[in-house]
Amino acid sequence: MTTELRVLAPAEWDTWYATLERAFGGVEESKEEHALWRDLTEFDRSVGVWDGEACVGTAGAFSFRMTVPGGAELPVAGVTMVSVAATHRRRGVLTSMMRRQLDDVRARGEAVAVLTASEPMIYGRFGYGVGTFEMRAGIDTARVGIAVPEGTDDIRLRYAPVTDEVVRNTCEEIYARAVAGRPGMLARQPGWERVPLLDPEKDRDGASALQCVLASDAEGTVLGFARFRVKPEWSAAGADGVVLLDDLEAAGPYAPQAYAALWRFLFGIDLTSRLTALNRPSDDAWQHLVTDVRRSAVTLRDSMHVRLVDVGAALEARTYRAPVDVVFEVEDAFCPWNEGRWRLTGDAKGAVCARTADPAEIALSVRELGAAYLGGVPLTGLAAAGRVRELREGAVAEASVAFGSDVAPWLAHGF
Known part of the structure; x- marks a missing residue:
């Protein structure tokens, strides 16, 4: 055939x-x-x-x-x-x-290609490495409390029509402010503002249509939003509904207060006793607000897989948390133009990555380089698993610190 x-x-x-x-x-x-x-x-x-x-x-x-x-x-x-x-x-x-x-x-x-995988074992042979993770949580809100920072009571909350153009644009502005501060987030191109609002009735499984609540300061400036559904359920003991969180963002000088106010609201919705979140950053701050993280059923799963298509250009496009000067020996059988030695020199201001004949200090495949690229997967961990080989003592630890990110990389929505 x-x-x-x-x-x-x-x-x-x-x-x-x-x-x-x-x-x-x-x-x-x-x-x-x-x-x-x-x-x-x-x-x-x-x-x-x-x-x-x-x-x-x-x-x-x-x-x-x-x-x-x-x-x-x-x-x-x-x-x-x-x-x-x-x-x-x-x-x-x-x-x-x-x-x-x-x-x-x-x-x-x-210089980079990314994807989400239905089966994570498929794409490693094409050079993709798992670069971000998503946190999932199932919080027992009947038994878990939430402690909010000072000033949270000054935040005002109101329901807003999900599809209203002004509301949608306001939520998109807040999302756009979050994009700049977290690796792995995607700047939404025209048309993509429709994706978070996708709400086919057949997929609700007994839950409500998508709802939206906005958080504002005393002057009425919107600082954050939460979009969610509520699934009514009942047991012999009474109401046992579930809040299904789609997305939540806050920005601005009072972002911590707006963020906490939104979570507190979700915890307190009438006739519910559970909150389910299927995609949050692994370092999401709610974990430091709850009174019992054990009853929050936190799990992690792979999210975005990262593939460096042009090693030099990709490594030059980002900055580094600490000064780094290292020679990588890169293996890439599927895209052989990446194979060979690359010297990366960089810091918090910028970087240069070019071909070199100097002795290699770290050997790895392009898959491991992709996994570490956004700063959420340490090179030291990959080395401990035998996926990265250290050829100069101390090189892996130095590079691992430099590649790290102050906040966990995260993909906010699929594609």
């Missing part, structure tokens, strides 16, 4: 997307979801593999800007909508799409 890989044409989108849906279980998405993802599809960055008239493989990419350590926004490729038909597994379909895609990313001058 022969197959053809080609750039997606708009007229092929329905067939292409149906192939993706089937690969993820065959449950058709809502018209609302179809319309959004079709609008966001970048056709020149999307490919399909065809066996005759049948689409048997899909892959795409979004043009994002992602914050890296130091605060710069780096153009990145957001790899998405990847699938292979079960009838065509183990025939090189995925490899051919990954090859085409990374060649295209390089040609566009993007």
Whole structure:
């Protein structure tokens, strides 16, 4: 059987997307979801593999800007909508799409590609390493209290219409302020403000429609927001509802107070006794407000996988928490232009990364370099696992400190 890989044409989108849906279980998405993802599809960055008239493989990419350590926004490729038909597994379909895609990313001058994986074991062979984690929590709000900082009582809360244009824009402004301060966050491009508001009724599983509460100071300036759902549940003992948190952000001089006020509100919603959050930063501050973190059922899981497509340009694009001068020996069989020795010299003001013939001090694959890139995965931990080899004593510890981030990298929403 022969197959053809080609750039997606708009007229092929329905067939292409149906192939993706089937690969993820065959449950058709809502018209609302179809319309959004079709609008966001970048056709020149999307490919399909065809066996005759049948689409048997899909892959795409979004043009994002992602914050890296130091605060710069780096153009990145957001790899998405990847699938292979079960009838065509183990025939090189995925490899051919990954090859085409990374060649295209390089040609566009993007130094980094990122993705979220349905199965995390898939993408390591293509050079992706887990670079961010998401915290999940299931808090027993009937037994866990929350201690708020001084000034929290001065914050005013009000419900606001989720889809109101002014409310949406206000929430987007607060989100945009958060982007600059945390590596891994994506600056939302036009159209992406619709993603957090996606609310198909079939996916609510008995919960309410999306709700929004705004937090303001005494002058009425909005400092934060929470978007959430409430799922009413009852037991023999009475009300046992669940608050399902979608997203929460606060910014400005009174951000800690606004943040605490929003969490306190969520803890106190009538007829609920639990709060579920499925995607929060691993260093989220609510952990320091609750009276019993054990009853908060905190877990971590992988989130964004990072791939350096141009090692030199990627390492130069970020800054470093401590001065660093180190020579990496990089292995990258899938993108061999990255292979070899690179000298990285940098600090909090900037960096230079160039080819060198100097002796290597640290040896690693591009996958480990991608994992460490955003500052959330220490090189020392990778070395302890045998994934990084130290060739000069002390080099790994020095580089690990330099690569670190003051705040945990985080991907706020999927793509």
